[in-house]
Amino acid sequence: MFKVKSQIEFDMAHYLSGYDGKCSNIHGHRYKLIVSVKSETLHQEGQLRGMVDDFGNIKARLKEIEDLYDHKLVIEDNEDGRLVAQKLSELPNAFKVMLVPYRPTAEEMSRDIFYKLKDMGLNVSEVELFETPTNSCTYSED
Numbered sequence: 081m082f083k084v085k086s087q088i089e090f091d092m093a094h095y096l097s098g099y100d101g102k103c104s105n106i107h108g109h110r111y112k113l114i115v116s117v118k119s120e121t122l123h124q125e126g127q128l129r130g131m132v133d134d135f136g137n138i139k140a141r142l143k144e145i146e147d148l149y150d151h152k153l154v155i156e157d158n159e160d161g162r163l164v165a166q167k168l169s170e171l172p173n174a175f176k177v178m179l180v181p182y183r184p185t186a187e188e189m190s191r192d193i194f195y196k197l198k199d200m201g202l203n204v205s206e207v208e209l210f211e212t213p214t215n216s217c218t219y220s221e222d
């Protein structure tokens with residue numbers, strides 16, 4: 081089995097609804113996303129000969145993930161989260177808020193990103209999302 085890895089980083093703020101502690105504040109992280117793409121075989125001909133997939137192709141998919149989350153504020157789509165988003169939308173700042181159907185933890189986000197990349201056609205083996213330099217979650221289905 082071959083596994084190739086590629087990584088990107090993006091800046092994102094989140095709000096953990098119902099969290100008791102310092103992380104109950106809206107706050108942000110410099111996320112690092114490491115994606116592993118797998119294949120039993122290598123391409124035999126053409127541009128991709130000798131490769132699982134072109135790193136350039138994987139990077140292009142990761143850029144779509146980066147563009148989705150970079151400099152956004154991610155909030156859970158529940159009663160509490162919608163209230164926070166509503167109050168922010170009343171300000172003249174045009175905050176970029178993204179509502180998601182889950183609490184935006186490293187665990188939930190890594191699973192969501194795994195399926196987003198699969199939907200883009202990557203044969204994803206594993207997604208590791210670092211929320212801080214020392215805290216990460218890995219999602220895989222192997």
Ligand SMILES: Nc1nc2c(c(=O)[nH]1)N=C([C@H](O)[C@H](O)COP(=O)(O)OP(=O)(O)OP(=O)(O)O)CN2
Binds near residue numbers: 103107187212
């Ligand atoms: N299992 C999880 N636990 C926590 C998550 C998470 O996604 N999954 N997220 C948070 C907060 O987002 C928080 O920002 C990160 O937590 P923390 O441990 O406080 O990280 P720090 O690096 O900022 O810790 P310090 O040692 O205080 O610097 C909480 N838990």
Ligand SMILES: [Zn+2]
Binds near residue numbers: 103107108109211
């Ligand atoms: Zn956090």
